[in-house]
Amino acid sequence: EVQLLESGGGLVQPGGSLRLSCAASRFSFGAYAMTWVRQAPGKGLEWVSAVSASGSRTYYADSVKGRFTISRDNSKNTLYLQMNSLRVEDTAVYYCAKRDGVLAGDGFDIWGQGTVVTVSS
């Protein structure tokens, strides 16, 4: 079964850092763009960041630009999100997702189960 499995979430103080990982299995990971989407408690979905299939191009929402860094290791079938200077408003469930095709307008067909990030003192 095609699968994405996130890890690395936890409780961190404001200003701290966390690194999320997303392990992919049973599909050609290196052939697809990947993304991170988050959902604050009781709120809707918010796109966070995306990376091209090769890893050469990265994209960020304004809310995280300059603080978060997305990367991938295609040899390990793993996606990462380095989160620095964390704020209380970054508290959310973070999902990784696979983009369905090669176009910017393609949707996200495979999602992980999510990992919880809590930023609090």
Next chain:
Amino acid sequence: QSVLTQPPSVSGAPGQRVTISCTGSNSNIGAVFNVHWYQQLPGTAPKLLIYDNNNRPSGVPDRFSGSKSGTSASLAITGLQAEDEADYYCQSYDSSLSAYVFGTGTKVTVL
């Protein structure tokens, strides 16, 4: 602040038809970008329900259908069932923001 606007909630009795609207602008839905719909059951991750405006992934019942016109899109659920109670989100790409955008989300309640 979400770029795509959806009604906060819709409801219907079992067997009825409900529709969810998704209103955007000329830089997203009104441009060349497709609209996708996701279903999020309570406590679970989102699931792709409709892709490229009106296509269903394998395994999605044909009770679900999508459409797009101008700067808006719609999701229709016919023959509403109790298991359809969930949150539904539309999604597209915005060329002005150079960002993926989600709708505000709609909670579907089966009466």
